Amino acid sequence: MQLVIVTGLSGSGKSIVLKMLEDSGYYCIDNLPATLLPQISEHLSQGHHDQVAISIDTRSASLQALPQNLRQLKDSGMEVQVLFLEANVETLVKRYSETRRRHPLSNETNTLAESISHERHLLEPLVDLGLRIDTSNLSANTLRNWVKEFVIRKSNGLTLLFSSFGFKHGIPLDADYVFDVRCLPNPYYDKELRPYTGQDQVICDFLEQQASVQLMFDDISGFVERWLPSFVADNRSYLTVALGCTGGQHRSVYLVERLGKYFREREGKVMIRHRELEKA
Structure with missing residues (x-):
């Protein structure tokens, strides 16, 4: 089974990537708790799904478990690729202003910029797990094309x-x-x-x-x-x-x-x- 993990900052384009992978034939799961990754991966590998994409972000309260879980999956022989999306603060603020959506970490005391900064800090341990893509200056179509190039490559070795x-x-x-x-x-x-x-x-x-x-x-x-x-x-x-x-x-x-x-x-x-x- 080929497993693609999509993570990164809220508003950086994870939904666009997950939708593209779904349209490409991947079985997609959004916002999976990191601690459930080994169990759900084992379950799916025993079924009829040979291409799976899973989105994990700060809505999961167990992000610290992700690096260890990924190592276990790779050691078991599963092909695992990780995609980390990010963007600068100005771009993320603009995107949230345009869509009028609420940031998942926002509350009555934090500004939008402060929520973005806090999320970036929480995700810091995940930055180097795979390929990073800065979507600040990317169109949705360019992002789709880059991800397509990413997922068709084998994960063994360094690119x-x-x-x-x-x-x-x-x-x-x-x-x-x-x-x-x-x-x-x-x-x-x-x-x-x-x-x-x-x-x-x-x-x-x-x-x-x-x-x-x-x-x-x-x-x-x-x-x-x-x-x-x-x-x-x-x-x-x-x-x-x-x-x-x-x-x-x-x-x-x-x-x-x-x-x-x-x-x-x-x-x-x-x-x-x-x-x-x-x-x-």
Whole structure:
């Protein structure tokens, strides 16, 4: 049985993910108490469900039991994947204001922002259990596509995830490492190159002529290669490396594509994201 655990902050998109998984043929359970995870997983594995998705959040009073329960399920041979969704405070406040829904931790004494902060603190032990996705700047459709890519991959081993972004749109919360490539020559200032992206050959040709771009690639790839075995030894499932330029269109996109190709040939398990391109 393939089991996908969906957790994270309220308002970050868990309902969208669970609905997408249900439409994709998963048997879905919302708001399961963490202590019941082993029993319900064993029960479902004995039936006719080979794909199951379970949402666990702060409405469960037993979150502290989740890490241990997940280890037990993995030790038993079950394929378990964990998806942790989050977003920045401004985005969550806006979403709650638009939907006029009540935050599950809100009360007469806490503001909405304080409730969000408290929930983030409660969920801190779960952040590194699987793949983190910052949904602050994602459309619902982009989130669905990213999750589809996530669930079709095997959980064994570590997957490298390279992501480009634009600093003017904010630093992604889900990155393990962030590299600033704004110091590199910018194709944006050439009017003929401006309409293209780092995925287009004309931008690749321009950047490959810059010695500083090659130095940046060598430094980042060398850093990741040097420390990757340590993350594998730590039993990490995902390592997210984010590269940012000003707008997330040219330099960071080019380097992410190149790094993805480089490590795919050596490590195999590589995912690529371009936050600003996909948002557009």
